[in-house]
Amino acid sequence: MNGRPPSASEVIMTELVLPNDTNQLGNLLGGRLMHWIDIAAALVSQRHTGKICVTASVDEISFHEPIKLGHVVHVRARITRAFRTSMEVEVIVEREDPLNGSYARTSVAYLTFVGIDQYGKPLLAPPVLPETDEEKRRYDEAAQRRDARLRERKARTTAASSNA
Numbered sequence: 001m002n003g004r005p006p007s008a009s010e011v012i013m014t015e016l017v018l019p020n021d022t023n024q025l026g027n028l029l030g031g032r033l034m035h036w037i038d039i040a041a042a043l044v045s046q047r048h049t050g051k052i053c054v055t056a057s058v059d060e061i062s063f064h065e066p067i068k069l070g071h072v073v074h075v076r077a078r079i080t081r082a083f084r085t086s087m088e089v090e091v092i093v094e095r096e097d098p099l100n101g102s103y104a105r106t107s108v109a110y111l112t113f114v115g116i117d118q119y120g121k122p123l124l125a126p127p128v129l130p131e132t133d134e135e136k137r138r139y140d141e142a143a144q145r146r147d148a149r150l151r152e153r154k155a156r157t158t159a160a161s162s163n164a
């Protein structure tokens with residue numbers, strides 16, 4: 001299975017925040033932003049594998065500052081690493097105020113995707129071939145995040161079954 005560099009599947013999605021995207025304070029709805037994050041990351045995993053991919057998990061997402069009506073949202077999604085069938089995608093969200101040109105990073109999210117066949121069975125993922133120092137750093141850190149994620153998942157499953 002041929003590997004691919006992160007740059008081959010990168011997605012940059014740009015959205016203008018319109019009234020229907022906001023709450024009563026004129027701030028972007030968290031759910032709308034999570035939808036954009038999920039779509040951008042799903043596109044990355046589908047470009048990387050050439051298969052239909054589903055979201056297996058989304059790590060904690062924090063919103064560091066409000067994004068306002070009229071701001072531009074840049075959602076940049078890149079694959080960090082593929083494991084056996086799962087892949088981690090990093091999504092960085094920046095908001096731009098087009099009236100004064102200011103930028104701020106407002107969220108970073110990590111999502112796990114799995115490519116599946118027509119029966120929903122997980123498929124092997126092509127390896128990620130990091131090229132730059134930054135991509136190599138993200139690749140190494142992805143293994144630590146995956147260990148923590150799977151440990152938490154196991155702890156939750158154990159807690160749920162002992163409460164049943």
Ligand SMILES: CC(C)(COP(=O)(O)OP(=O)(O)OC[C@H]1O[C@@H](n2cnc3c(N)ncnc32)[C@H](O)[C@@H]1OP(=O)(O)O)[C@@H](O)C(=O)NCCC(=O)NCCS
Nearest residue numbers: 054055056057083084085086087112114116120122149153
């Ligand atoms: C994700 C899914 C395909 C996994 O299938 P499965 O039969 O449980 O398969 P496995 O247990 O072998 O897991 C497959 C891979 O996913 C990973 N995985 C599964 N659940 C995970 C989770 N909650 N978080 C992180 N990774 C997860 C496993 O670690 C494994 O990775 P690896 O092959 O790289 O080692 C399946 O659970 C599914 O279809 N879930 C619903 C997806 C969906 O509908 N998403 C949208 C929800 S709104």
